[in-house]
Amino acid sequence: MKLVRVAIVGGGRGGYSVLRMLKEIKEVEIVGISDVEPEAPGIVAAQEEGISVTRDFNELLSLPDLDVIIETTGLPEVRDKIQQNISSKTALMEAKAANLIITILKEKKEELLEIKRVKSQLSAILDSVQEAIEVADINGNIQYVNNAFSRVTGISEKDRIGQNIFEASPDGALASVLKTGKLVFGHRTKVGGSNAEVVSNAAPINVDGIMEGGVVVFQHFTDVMNIMEELKKSTTIIESLTDKLGQVTTSKYTFDDILGNSDELKRCINLAEKSARSNTTVLLLGESGTGKELFAHAIHSSSMRRENPFIKVNCAAIPETLLESEFFGYAKGAFTGAVKSKIGKFELAHSGTIFLDEIGDMNLILQGKLLRVLQEMEFERVGGNQTIKVDVRVIAATNRNLRELIRQGKFREDLFYRLNVVEITIPPLRVRKEDLPVLLDNLIVKLNRKLGKKVRGVSKEAEEMLYNFDWPGNVRELENVIERVMVTMDEEIINKKNLSQQMNQFRISHDRDIELITIDQMEEMLIRKAVAKFGNTVEGKRRASQALNISLATLYNKLKRQKPTNIKI
Numbered sequence: 001m002k003l004v005r006v007a008i009v010g011g012g013r014g015g016y017s018v019l020r021m022l023k024e025i026k027e028v029e030i031v032g033i034s035d036v037e038p039e040a041p042g043i044v045a046a047q048e049e050g051i052s053v054t055r056d057f058n059e060l061l062s063l064p065d066l067d068v069i070i071e072t073t074g075l076p077e078v079r080d081k082i083q084q085n086i087s088s089k090t091a092l093m094e095a096k097a098a099n100l101i102i103t104i105l106k107e108k109k110e111e112l113l114e115i116k117r118v119k120s121q122l123s124a125i126l127d128s129v130q131e132a133i134e135v136a137d138i139n140g141n142i143q144y145v146n147n148a149f150s151r152v153t154g155i156s157e158k159d160r161i162g163q164n165i166f167e168a169s170p171d172g173a174l175a176s177v178l179k180t181g182k183l184v185f186g187h188r189t190k191v192g193g194s195n196a197e198v199v200s201n202a203a204p205i206n207v208d209g210i211m212e213g214g215v216v217v218f219q220h221f222t223d224v225m226n227i228m229e230e231l232k233k234s235t236t237i238i239e240s241l242t243d244k245l246g247q248v249t250t251s252k253y254t255f256d257d258i259l260g261n262s263d264e265l266k267r268c269i270n271l272a273e274k275s276a277r278s279n280t281t282v283l284l285l286g287e288s289g290t291g292k293e294l295f296a297h298a299i300h301s302s303s304m305r306r307e308n309p310f311i312k313v314n315c316a317a318i319p320e321t322l323l324e325s326e327f328f329g330y331a332k333g334a335f336t337g338a339v340k341s342k343i344g345k346f347e348l349a350h351s352g353t354i355f356l357d358e359i360g361d362m363n364l365i366l367q368g369k370l371l372r373v374l375q376e377m378e379f380e381r382v383g384g385n386q387t388i389k390v391d392v393r394v395i396a397a398t399n400r401n402l403r404e405l406i407r408q409g410k411f412r413e414d415l416f417y418r419l420n421v422v423e424i425t426i427p428p429l430r431v432r433k434e435d436l437p438v439l440l441d442n443l444i445v446k447l448n449r450k451l452g453k454k455v456r457g458v459s460k461e462a463e464e465m466l467y468n469f470d471w472p473g474n475v476r477e478l479e480n481v482i483e484r485v486m487v488t489m490d491e492e493i494i495n496k497k498n499l500s501q502q503m504n505q506f507r508i509s510h511d512r513d514i515e516l517i518t519i520d521q522m523e524e525m526l527i528r529k530a531v532a533k534f535g536n537t538v539e540g541k542r543r544a545s546q547a548l549n550i551s552l553a554t555l556y557n558k559l560k561r562q563k564p565t566n567i568k569i
């Protein structure tokens with residue numbers, strides 16, 4: 001490249017600064033500098049740099065091939081003299097103009113350097129991505145391809161750049177975006193000039209709102225399919241984990257929550273505490289509402305498995321047809337509607353405890369399957385062929401007389417003996433009425449908090465009434481009665497009147513004659529009694545309907561027809 005030959009007139013401060021700035025420009029050659037003063041800073045600096053110096057500026061004018069002469073003295077006579085003698089090929093420039101041009105040139109140079117730096121960073125980034133990238137200008141001239149482009153298509157950079165996209169890949173996403181100016185998503189095509197089948201997205205490149213070209217990003221179709229497959233697998237794992245998380249629970253109660261000072265109850269607690277330390281199967285027997293579930297929670301909470309899941313299965317609440325899949329889960333496609341596999345309760349309870357409530361209500365076929373799991377601790381999901389091994393501690397409970405059920409052929413004897421390693425029979429409340437005060441005190445505290453009341457206790461007469469009642473629904477019934485009483489009363493002490501209002505209507509004494517009432521009244525009374533006994537929950541109503549030997553729907557209809565009371569329907 002031909003250098004621009006420049007001479008400087010004046011070696012003072014102005015000339016010196018022009019000299020310094022010009023020295024930094026590669027494209028310029030300083031051919032001479034003049035000043036009458038040999039000690040002028042510009043002259044001294046020029047000598048150090050090996051640039052020729054002179055006292056007479058006229059000598060500079062005669063230098064061969066001089067392109068520019070810069071006048072820095074500011075003296076009009078000097079400028080006039082130069083103008084008169086300057087060759088037609090040389091341009092005269094004043095110091096101010098020269099400074100301005102030099103500054104602009106320097107800035108441009110820095111900008112160019114910055115662009116170079118960004119360009120090399122960008123190309124390192126674009127070359128490291130997995131997706132192929134191709135850029136074309138508005139006329140379709142291909143200007144850039146990254147490394148992945150050559151990997152995916154097998155076309156080298158030098159063979160592609162310079163080609164026109166409308167000829168190379170006329171049906172591709174990039175040609176489309178250049179024609180329409182619109183974004184393209186998920187365009188499946190073969191890259192022109194190669195056999196690669198790809199899925200691409202393309203977008204226009206706009207500069208200051210004007211479209212100047214386009215960019216396409218694409219991947220091999222098989223890569224996309226592999227990613228989709230991976231995604232599907234991850235989604236299935238996430239779904240099953242979410243499913244599992246939603247179902248896994250841990251125990252809510254400990255032995256501290258079991259209240260009562262009677263010897264009968266203490267014996268039960270003692271036995272349960274001992275069994276909690278081992279891994280043995282426990283069978284909890286006792287009437288409804290005596291606290292069997294409470295005991296199951298407490299045993300788990302005191303066992304080595306306390307940090308692991310506590311899974312409850314109510315064998316009576318699940319329809320027989322679903323019980324097996326509830327227990328063991330099912331494989332995808334096991335039956336119509338099984339669009340994904342499902343984890344069963346035994347698998348959920350792995351390393352923890354499974355609480356099989358109402359075990360006496362399980363059908364014989366499932367009893368056989370349960371026996372196998374208890375013996376071998378392994379099973380297959382419904383419709384699956386993979387054997388799943390688990391480590392689960394079993395606690396079972398029922399209010400039914402299992403021995404009687406065995407006699408009737410409704411319960412497998414071998415299963416009974418499997419479950420009955422430790423048998424704990426929780427006595428009904430009517431045989432341990434000394435537990436009433438502590439249960440009552442605790443209930444009042446709990447209900448005061450729940451209902452925002454300030455009840456302080458029970459009157460002597462009311463206490464007597466509670467003692468004389470035989471509590472067929474046990475502690476659950478006591479809880480229901482006291483809650484109903486506290487909801488309706490305004491006093492601070494529960495008295496006989498409050499209690500009798502709530503208890504009389506549910507009470508049928510076996511010891512006294514029943515006053516004659518209508519059949520409708522009798523039905524209403526029995527329904528209320530059953531709901532009071534089993535609880536005003538869906539599950540309570542379901543069990544009440546079983547006890548009354550009517551369908552759940554009939555029970556709901558009858559409850560709806562009754563006059564409003566404290567029992568919510």
Ligand SMILES: Nc1ncnc2c1ncn2[C@@H]1O[C@H](COP(=O)(O)OP(=O)(O)OP(=O)(O)O)[C@@H](O)[C@H]1O
Pocket residue numbers: 257258259260286287288289290291292293294295357398399439475476479
């Ligand atoms: N000793 C007790 N101390 C404190 N609360 C108790 C006690 N026994 C039972 N309860 C309470 O009585 C209610 C019924 O108890 P739980 O559900 O454990 O009875 P269950 O014997 O499992 O009943 P079911 O056979 O109907 O399932 C629960 O609210 C429970 O907390």
